[in-house]
Amino acid sequence: MQKLLAGMMDTGALSDIFRGPPPSGIHGPVRDEAHMPGDWEMLIEAAQQKGVLSVEAAEQWRCYILEEAYQEYQDRVERYAKWSAVLK
Structure with a gap:
């Protein structure tokens, strides 16, 4: 795992990971x-x-x-609530 993370910390790898402009549409404080x-x-x-x-x-x-x-977590909570309701 350390070798993988070390490789990802290389400038070239970081440039690939964060290629292009950052995604837009998210503004304001973080939840x-x-x-x-x-x-x-x-x-x-x-x-x-x-x-x-x-x-x-x-x-x-x-x-x-x-x-x-946050959205992924909310989706999991929603799926759990539906699953839980089916079991009752």
Whole structure:
């Protein structure tokens, strides 16, 4: 796992991961319920330190990833509620 993460921290790999402009459409504060999944924060910080992402682009990526994680969590909660209702 460490070798995989080390390879992902390479400037070239970070450029591929964060290729193009950050996803748009997410603005404003991040929901309190959202949690950064996996090692995304580490990748964003590394990309920012190596000049792959600007401060603004890094923040846009954070917001996008957190919103996606929040929506995925909400979907799981909804599926669980439906599943639970069927079992009753």
